[in-house]
Ligand SMILES: Nc1nc2c(ncn2[C@@H]2O[C@H](COP(=O)(O)OP(=O)(O)O)[C@@H](O)[C@H]2O)c(=O)[nH]1
Ligand SMILES: [Mg+2]
């Protein structure tokens with residue numbers, strides 16, 4: 001599995017000896033094939049992991065899930081953030097910075113469409129009550145966990161153990177603080193704004209960190225914007241098995257928002273799903289909001 005990426009070199013761990021880390025290059029025949037953290041790859045060459053050895057990645061196995069983004073909502077080039085993550089921890093502070101439903105909704109869209117299970121991970125409950133914030137998502141399949149500095153880690157660990165989980169969140173929400181509690185030798189810088197224009201030691205690459213009890217968390221410090229240009233309303237609906245079939249009866253070009261934009265949307269004909277459909281339509285509104293994170 002690829003656990004780190006740095007300027008044309010990939011850090012990998014081996015299935016049969018997860019404690020041995022090797023550094024690999026991309027075999028010439030792979031061209032510019034993207035290789036990202038979480039990818040399962042085949043490696044050849046020197047696999048000893050000794051200093052100054054370099055293995056070669058000769059194949060990238062098909063990804064089970066793919067978390068993708070574009071730079072903004074108009075960027076035609078999509079990039080893969082993490083491969084094969086089972087979950088997306090959407091880290092949100094209840095205050096400082098204040099939570100935004102649009103951020104969570106856009107993250108959920110990226111998760112559902114990529115095949116990841118979204119989890120809303122709330123911090124800073126010591127600063128503000130949960131109030132209505134999480135209630136907005138009640139009709140969606142969204143697991144909620146508290147993992148701020150005053151919360152026990154067990155509920156988060158129950159979800160994380162033995163899985164590969166990607167973490168995203170705005171700067172300042174407490175992501176590094178949480179990662180350091182979960183992975184005590186991770187030494188993620190706390191109180192640091194990630195991204196462009198910072199010192200060269202500021203990591204902007206994703207990195208997978210091993211949980212002491214099994215499983216991996218992928219910190220994504222460079223992901224400050226999360227454009228969704230590559231996602232259509234049909235992609236979002238397709239991620240919900242109870243609604244996917246219904247939209248085959250929609251008129252062509254239906255955006256599934258319902259009246260007045262889509263008076264004949266088939267989602268309005270499904271008995272007993274009004275609230276769920278309304279919740280999923282809020283995701284479609286967030287998809288179209290053109291909002292950068
Ligand atoms: N009050 C409070 N502060 C927190 C909590 N979690 C993190 N912080 C603080 O929030 C600031 C930003 O934390 P950091 O982990 O660097 O956030 P990141 O930018 O998301 O990685 C730091 O001063 C942390 O000590 C929390 O649950 N409650
Ligand atoms: Mg941080």
Ligand SMILES: [Zn+2]
Nearest residue numbers: 250254256265
């Ligand atoms: Zn429709």
